[in-house]
Amino acid sequence: MKATAFAVENIPLIKPGNDIGRLIVEKTELEEHDIIVVSSTIVSKSDNRILPLDNVKVTPKAKAISKKNGNDPRFVQAVLNESSEVFIESPFLLVLTKSGSICVNAGIDHSNVQGSENILLLPEDPDRSAKKIKETIFELTGKKVSVIITDTNGRAFRMGQTGAAIGIAGIMPTRDWRGTKDLFGRVLEVKNEAIIDEFAGFANILMGEGNGGTPIVIIRGLNFYRESCSIKELYRPETEDMIRRALISRSV
DSSP states (O other), X not given: OOOEEEEOOOOOOOOTTOOHHHHHHHHSOOOTTOEEEEEHHHHHHHTTOEEEGGGOOOOHHHHHHHHHHOOOHHHHXXXXXXXXXXXXXXXXXXXXXXXXXXXXXXXXXXXXXXXXTEEEOOOSSHHHHHHHHHHHHHHXXXXXXXXXXXXXXXXXXXXXXXXXXXXXXXXXXXEEOXXXXXXXXXXXXXXEEOHHHXXXXXXXXXXXXXXXXXXXXXXXXXXOOOSSOOGGXXXXXXXXXXXXXXXXXXXX
């Protein structure tokens, strides 16, 4: 098995309404079953998910939480607006987003957004955004590609951040080894490899976190294509999520 990866160069600053799929086709030559990893930042900008903090109406709940964690109450309210459940309020907000992922501050970002009073929300439906990019590329090239939309997440029990998938199209979210055998003939029972997060983390090395301006990475030579898929297949069911259960019991 052999794969190559490269960042797509000369990506302009994305503005609301820009067509990410068309831009990818214009900037690079694609091959069948390429895996295209796209930073959520440019998808959010294309979807006009830029929010001026002055447009946020603050509730008493947001004011109370802001006193605990020291964040701007407008920012806290924006996080609450994007969340369906709050697990931790301080020293940071850990929430379940409306799209189904659990992350700090609902993935809302201050970086790489013009205007000191503007924030950037995650794509409203990352799977839908990934599917739109995938379908545009197929319409323009006839190539079946996989698309992964990523965000930068911290990790429990470890320092540092890494790329993580938040939306997919045309790719299986996991590679299931359960039922296969190891080198010594033992049957594997718990090995279910989260390949989309592995691709997201690797692509993040090429994207960088600063002013590199390379928010799109192509991974070539691997075929994990699947027509029907969803990021929700990666989320652990609530009944099996021991950490989530512990957080809920802690907050009661």
